[in-house]
Amino acid sequence: MIAMREAFGKSLVELGRKNKDVVVLDADLASSTKTTYFAEEFPDRFFQCGIAEQNMMGVAAGLASCGKIPFVTSFAVFVTKRPADQIAVSVAYPGLNVKIIGAYTGLFNGRTGATHMAVEDIAIMRAIPGIVVIDPADTVEIGKAVQVIAKYDGPVYMRETRDEWPDVFDCDYEFEIGKAITLKDGDDAAIISCGVMTSESLAAAEKLKEEGINVRVVNMSTIKPIDREAIIKNALETGAIVTCENHNIYGGLGSAVAEVLVEEAPVPAQRIGIRDVLNECGTNRELMEKFGMSATHIMEAVKKVIKKKK
Amino acid sequence: MKEFFRRRKLKNFYKLDENEIEQFKDIAREIRCSILTMVKEAGVGHIGGSLSITDILVSLYFKVLKINPKKPGWPDRDRLVMSKGHGAAAIYSALAEKGFFPKEELKTFGLINSNLQVHPDKNRVPGIEASTGALGQGLSIGLGMALAARLDRKDYYTFVILGDGETQEGQVWEAAMFASHYRIDNLTAILDYNNVQLMGNVSEIMEIAPVAEKWSSFGWEVLEIDGHNFDQIIESLYKAKEVKGKPTIIIANTTKGKGVSFMQNNCKWHGSVPTQEEYIKAMAEVKK
Numbered sequence: 085m086i087a088m089r090e091a092f093g094k095s096l097v098e099l100g101r102k103n104k105d106v107v108v109l110d111a112d113l114a115s116s117t118k119t120t121y122f123a124e125e126f127p128d129r130f131f132q133c134g135i136a137e138q139n140m141m142g143v144a145a146g147l148a149s150c151g152k153i154p155f156v157t158s159f160a161v162f163v164t165k166r167p168a169d170q171i172a173v174s175v176a177y178p179g180l181n182v183k184i185i186g187a188y189t190g191l192f193n194g195r196t197g198a199t200h201m202a203v204e205d206i207a208i209m210r211a212i213p214g215i216v217v218i219d220p221a222d223t224v225e226i227g228k229a230v231q232v233i234a235k236y237d238g239p240v241y242m243r244e245t246r247d248e249w250p251d252v253f254d255c256d257y258e259f260e261i262g263k264a265i266t267l268k269d270g271d272d273a274a275i276i277s278c279g280v281m282t283s284e285s286l287a288a289a290e291k292l293k294e295e296g297i298n299v300r301v302v303n304m305s306t307i308k309p310i311d312r313e314a315i316i317k318n319a320l321e322t323g324a325i326v327t328c329e330n331h332n333i334y335g336g337l338g339s340a341v342a343e344v345l346v347e348e349a350p351v352p353a354q355r356i357g358i359r360d361v362l363n364e365c366g367t368n369r370e371l372m373e374k375f376g377m378s379a380t381h382i383m384e385a386v387k388k389v390i391k392k393k394k
Numbered sequence: 395m396k397e398f399f400r401r402r403k404l405k406n407f408y409k410l411d412e413n414e415i416e417q418f419k420d421i422a423r424e425i426r427c428s429i430l431t432m433v434k435e436a437g438v439g440h441i442g443g444s445l446s447i448t449d450i451l452v453s454l455y456f457k458v459l460k461i462n463p464k465k466p467g468w469p470d471r472d473r474l475v476m477s478k479g480h481g482a483a484a485i486y487s488a489l490a491e492k493g494f495f496p497k498e499e500l501k502t503f504g505l506i507n508s509n510l511q512v513h514p515d516k517n518r519v520p521g522i523e524a525s526t527g528a529l530g531q532g533l534s535i536g537l538g539m540a541l542a543a544r545l546d547r548k549d550y551y552t553f554v555i556l557g558d559g560e561t562q563e564g565q566v567w568e569a570a571m572f573a574s575h576y577r578i579d580n581l582t583a584i585l586d587y588n589n590v591q592l593m594g595n596v597s598e599i600m601e602i603a604p605v606a607e608k609w610s611s612f613g614w615e616v617l618e619i620d621g622h623n624f625d626q627i628i629e630s631l632y633k634a635k636e637v638k639g640k641p642t643i644i645i646a647n648t649t650k651g652k653g654v655s656f657m658q659n660n661c662k663w664h665g666s667v668p669t670q671e672e673y674i675k676a677m678a679e680v681k682k
Contacts, residue, residue, distance in 0.1 A: 146538020
């Protein structure tokens with residue numbers, strides 16, 4: 085098992101070998117985001133921007149307007165919030181081909197605490213018109229997604245989680261922007277999940293099966309554009325939805341799914357995620373338990389939502 | 395202090411021929427008329443900071459820039475980024491004069507469904523290189539263009555027009571650091587130093603002086619000119635292109651509302667729309 089960031093860093097090098105227009109920008113965190121691999125192999129296409137994210141985003145916009153494919157990398161918390169206006173005006177408004185990579189996502193940031201936790205990055209990026217938002221589930225998906233987003237012409241925000249997490253996909257999985265994948269069948273309820281919460285959701289589903297509850301698990305790594313058809317289909321077929329995300333329950337996957345549900349297929353729903361608090365230092369497992377995001381919490385949410393079914 | 399004395403002060407030693415100067419003055423007159431008419435008709439826009447950059451834009455579009463209005467997407471063209479996006483009326487007028495789109499279209503400025511947004515949208519207007527309006531962002535974009543030229547071994551050149559109040563934004567100084575760190579010598583910034591911003595004089599709102607010393611200490615070559623003197627503007631633009639190993643900024647001392655006596659140096663005319671009476675008076679003055 086390798087860390088998500090390792091998979092990202094290696095895939096970026098592979099992309100760099102295939103496409104000479106790919107350039108990487110960093111704000112003094114390359115050793116953490118693992119763009120160091122790219123920097124070592126392609127020093128001329130790696131731009132250290134110093135701790136100055138607003139300028140970094142603007143430079144990326146200029147590079148993109150001249151045909152380059154910039155990957156702008158830093159911690160999710162810094163690469164989305166500091167230059168939020170630059171992302172909106174310099175990048176998204178003209179629809180430039182900039183790939184924004186936010187590392188160290190949600191609760192899981194190597195015990196660095198609340199200041200380094202991106203709990204609202206998805207919400208902010210999702211609210212800016214024209215940006216694709218992706219939170220990959222495992223090393224396979226993040227590796228594939230790097231290649232796919234480089235081929236997509238337009239602004240993308242993708243999360244890059246730091247550590248090792250259980251893989252949920254086989255190597256032959258093909259990632260597609262905007263397409264949800266059912267990982268486990270079941271009719272009692274559907275868990276719609278993104279990012280590293282997908283493996284936790286699968287663990288919850290396995291335990292629920294032992295209790296005689298058959299719950300479906302759907303990986304919805306693209307939060308925007310959201311896979312409306314998949315949401316409607318799962319709502320109609322199971323009659324109950326639980327969303328799981330490593331993000332504030334406001335504005336992220338849970339909100340995006342709920343928006344589709346109220347418009348198209350109102351069914352009972354529960355949201356698992358960070359409950360509008362800034363967090364603290366701790367191991368990934370400790371934080372998951374403390375902030376209500378472990379398999380146990382997901383199981384409780386599933387049982388609760390099933391009770392609400394008509 | 396050494397740096398301070400090293401920067402070059404330009405005198406009138408680059409002489410354009412008389413005919414050329416007259417031609418530029420004619421174009422500048424046309425552009426100033428268009429700016430006043432556009433803002434008057436639309437009921438929105440920024441006259442003061444458009445009039446202050448008119449002569450600089452004429453020098454760029456009609457002398458210095460390597461561009462082709464018939465091929466706005468030509469990959470080897472020079473780039474001009476209007477970082478102070480509220481100078482839109484001026485740049486649209488200049489682009490129309492140059493033939494990027496019909497002058498007739500200027501009448502749509504600021505109206506619903508118009509390509510001519512009050513702040514420029516690069517996807518709507520041929521010749522607009524960056525979408526700007528939120529201040530402080532254009533220099534970084536220009537630096538990305540300059541880096542792309544370096545990567546592709548192309549010799550196109552990038553110019554960025556900055557407002558003076560705009561340099562109160564922190565991002566400008568992040569960009570200033572980046573430019574000298576990467577020894578960007580295929581980009582020149584032009585500072586429209588008219589010393590007036592929306593709420594008053596720049597020096598009263600938030601002092602940016604000493605400007606030359608600040609940029610010089612950030613590693614930039616600094617040239618200072620009269621931003622309404624065509625000889626000085628054009629000479630400084632060519633001189634800037636010759637500077638190697640570091641970026642250059644031209645500090646253009648300009649007058650906000652240049653050409654209209656009652657608008658000059660008055661912050662009211664940052665964003666006000668003239669009455670019919672004021673419009674007639676202003677048009678008569680700029681036509682002189």
